[in-house]
Amino acid sequence: MPFITASTLAPDYDVIVVGSGAGGGQTAYTLCMEGARVLMLEAGRTYRPEIETPMFQTPEEAPLRGAGTPDKAWDFYDATVDGGWELAGEPYVQGSPGAGGDFRWWRARMMGGRTNHWGRVSLRAGPYDFKPYSRDGLGFDWPIGYEDVAPYYDKVERLIGVYGTSEGLENTPDSPPGCLLPPPAALVSDLLIRQRAQRVGVPVIPGHRAVLTRPLDWKNSPGILHPGNLAAQRIIAADMQRRAACLWATPCGRGCSIRANYQSTTVHLPPALITGRLDILTDAMVSQVVMGSSGRASGVRFFDKRAGTEHQARGRVVVLAASACETVRILLNSTSASFPNGLANSSGKVGRYLMDSVGSSLGGQVPLLEGLPPQNEDGASGDAVYAPWWMYREQHAGRLDFARGYHIEISGGRRMPGVDTMKGTEWLTGGSYGRRFKADARRFYGSFVHFYGRGEMIPNEHSYCDIDPRVKDRMGIPVLRFHWRWSDHETRQAAHMQKTFADIIDALGGRTQNPAPADGAKAISTGGSIIHEVGGAIMGADSRTSVTNSWGQTWDVKNLFITDGAVFASNADKNPTLTIMALAWRSADHILAALRRREL
Numbered sequence: 125m126p127f128i129t130a131s132t133l134a135p136d137y138d139v140i141v142v143g144s145g146a147g148g149g150q151t152a153y154t155l156c157m158e159g160a161r162v163l164m165l166e167a168g169r170t171y172r173p174e175i176e177t178p179m180f181q182t183p184e185e186a187p188l189r190g191a192g193t194p195d196k197a198w199d200f201y202d203a204t205v206d207g208g209w210e211l212a213g214e215p216y217v218q219g220s221p222g223a224g225g226d227f228r229w230w231r232a233r234m235m236g237g238r239t240n241h242w243g244r245v246s247l248r249a250g251p252y253d254f255k256p257y258s259r260d261g262l263g264f265d266w267p268i269g270y271e272d273v274a275p276y277y278d279k280v281e282r283l284i285g286v287y288g289t290s291e292g293l294e295n296t297p298d299s300p301p302g303c304l305l306p307p308p309a310a311l312v313s314d315l316l317i318r319q320r321a322q323r324v325g326v327p328v329i330p331g332h333r334a335v336l337t338r339p340l341d342w343k344n345s346p347g348i349l350h351p352g353n354l355a356a357q358r359i360i361a362a363d364m365q366r367r368a369a370c371l372w373a374t375p376c377g378r379g380c381s382i383r384a385n386y387q388s389t390t391v392h393l394p395p396a397l398i399t400g401r402l403d404i405l406t407d408a409m410v411s412q413v414v415m416g417s418s419g420r421a422s423g424v425r426f427f428d429k430r431a432g433t434e435h436q437a438r439g440r441v442v443v444l445a446a447s448a449c450e451t452v453r454i455l456l457n458s459t460s461a462s463f464p465n466g467l468a469n470s471s472g473k474v475g476r477y478l479m480d481s482v483g484s485s486l487g488g489q490v491p492l493l494e495g496l497p498p499q500n501e502d503g504a505s506g507d508a509v510y511a512p513w514w515m516y517r518e519q520h521a522g523r524l525d526f527a528r529g530y531h532i533e534i535s536g537g538r539r540m541p542g543v544d545t546m547k548g549t550e551w552l553t554g555g556s557y558g559r560r561f562k563a564d565a566r567r568f569y570g571s572f573v574h575f576y577g578r579g580e581m582i583p584n585e586h587s588y589c590d591i592d593p594r595v596k597d598r599m600g601i602p603v604l605r606f607h608w609r610w611s612d613h614e615t616r617q618a619a620h621m622q623k624t625f626a627d628i629i630d631a632l633g634g635r636t637q638n639p640a641p642a643d644g645a646k647a648i649s650t651g652g653s654i655i656h657e658v659g660g661a662i663m664g665a666d667s668r669t670s671v672t673n674s675w676g677q678t679w680d681v682k683n684l685f686i687t688d689g690a691v692f693a694s695n696a697d698k699n700p701t702l703t704i705m706a707l708a709w710r711s712a713d714h715i716l717a718a719l720r721r722r723e724l
């Protein structure tokens with residue numbers, strides 16, 4: 125019985141997985157497909173993409189013509205049915221309000237978590253990214269290298285479907301043949317940017333996104349994903365055939381009812397449920413890990429949000445994948461006489477080294493793109509092309525004033541116009557209205573390009589979260605308090621981004637409304653606002669300075685694992701989610717082997 129209630133919980137499970145997003149979805153998938161009985165506890169509601177996804181609605185059918193609201197930050201049709209920058213009754217606290225130290229926290233409370241909306245940019249971290257300290261003496265090395273994670277990147281790409289190319293570039297790993305799907309056609313604006321960016325030394329190559337440009341290889345991939353397991357191969361082969369290729373017409377952020385892009389709800393959970401080994405309990409907010417005898421976790425305590433009652437679930441292994449900060453919150457709230465400072469916290473590092481991506485952006489208007497013949501450019505609804513970090517050599521030679529790189533995400537083209545399509549264009553139109561404004565709209569529509577930098581942040585002692593001593597959420601669970609500070613490396617990197625974007629816009633013959641800011645402290649995003657938050661329970665080789673070992677297994681509690689971004693020891697410029705999934709698969713394999721040997 126896959127969807128259960130608190131009253132129909134089985135007395136015991138092999139593994140309890142907390143959270144159903146990228147980390148929880150991947151963990152549950154691997155465990156169930158390979159024979160473990162899993163309970164997934166999810167704080168949000170059930171979500172059924174096949175009937176709830178508003179793929180084909182047009183803006184005029186929505187209130188405010190689909191414009192964003194505090195409830196729905198991106199737009200009315202966004203896939204996130206419950207979540208956002210603020211959650212009713214679930215506050216968090218700024219440790220040093222103002223002072224540039226604010227942290228923004230975007231949470232989803234629904235089955236599949238943030239994977240229902242996410243941008244689907246899926247980049248592998250490279251060999252340098254796992255050993256950053258060895259390269260420049262800053263931050264920490266991971267206890268594993270690229271070669272340990274590469275086989276899992278291969279598997280995740282084959283399973284979820286990622287388009288892109290292998291270009292042989294430095295620290296931008298190639299995928300083995302058969303892993304990637306072909307990229308979609310680039311838009312006119314992409315082609316122009318590729319040509320002109322080259323003039324200022326920036327390479328632009330096909331993007332990598334978790335979208336099916338063609339059906340998955342259901343004949344060959346199942347045997348590679350689940351060697352020797354015919355039952356799992358049959359399930360995933362059949363499920364892969366139920367996923368259609370992209371029809372290039374609808375915004376991915378609304379979700380995809382034809383399952384052409386990756387959401388945990390459309391990719392990980394359906395086959396895991398088919399195994400019959402997965403029980404999912406939604407509206408179940410886990411507050412604590414419960415400890416049993418001999419230093420082992422016996423299960424978790426959770427709050428049934430529908431009934432308003434508290435319960436416990438029991439399992440041989442507990443896996444936390446509630447998203448990096450929520451996982452930290454559960455650990456810090458799991459206090460007892462033996463663990464007065466929170467669970468798995470003998471190092472004092474739980475909550476420490478919180479990281480986000482460095483973000484900075486600039487848009488421009490390009491006369492060369494004005495007045496092109498109208499055509500449907502809805503396209504890939506995200507990066508068809510991007511620029512990987514290209515200055516490794518200069519940086520290593522000390523010719524840049526900051527450490528670590530960034531990549532550039534690129535947008536342009538003529539997507540379905542929305543209510544804000546011509547918003548803020550008075551600097552071009554002179555504030556025209558009526559017929560003149562219509563003519564201006566036709567002229568300028570599709571002539572805008574945007575560049576978004578996503579850069580590496582180095583972990584620092586000032587960016588962390590702890591439990592606020594006073595504030596509790598509506599379920600009575602103490603909430604997180606955030607402390608944040610960018611270092612000069614990040615602000616200088618943001619300044620470099622702005623200069624690069626301005627150079628590219630210049631090379632395009634374009635113009636910007638205002639000059640690109642030269643001060644990185646002004647150009648950099650607020651902490652957390654890029655929604656790539658990781659760290660807080662970092663992995664390491666030494667139990668005195670880290671929370672988990674290389675398998676995401678906490679040093680202090682042998683049967684407690686973490687499979688979300690909390691374990692990241694650094695936050696490469698590559699968006700984190702593909703790595704979260706690769707590490708989750710790796711941890712799940714480790715758990716399965718240990719369960720078979722009865723070591724857990």
Ligand SMILES: Cc1cc2nc3c(=O)[nH]c(=O)nc-3n(C[C@H](O)[C@H](O)[C@H](O)COP(=O)(O)OP(=O)(O)OC[C@H]3O[C@@H](n4cnc5c(N)ncnc54)[C@H](O)[C@@H]3O)c2cc1C
Binds near residue numbers: 231237243409655
């Ligand atoms: C607008 C946006 C765009 C993004 N774009 C990209 C991108 O292009 N590329 C990329 O790599 N990443 C992107 N991300 C980030 C990406 O979504 C996250 O990295 C990823 O979803 C993290 O997976 P997770 O499993 O750790 O957390 P989530 O996906 O957030 O899932 C965690 C789940 O745990 C549940 N939960 C939380 N607390 C509890 C509790 N106490 N008990 C039970 N359940 C709990 C939550 O309800 C949620 O469902 C984007 C995110 C957003 C919001």
Ligand code: SF4
Binds near residue numbers: 371382
């Ligand atoms: S663009 Fe493609 S993948 Fe994205 S929602 Fe539409 S059909 Fe699905």
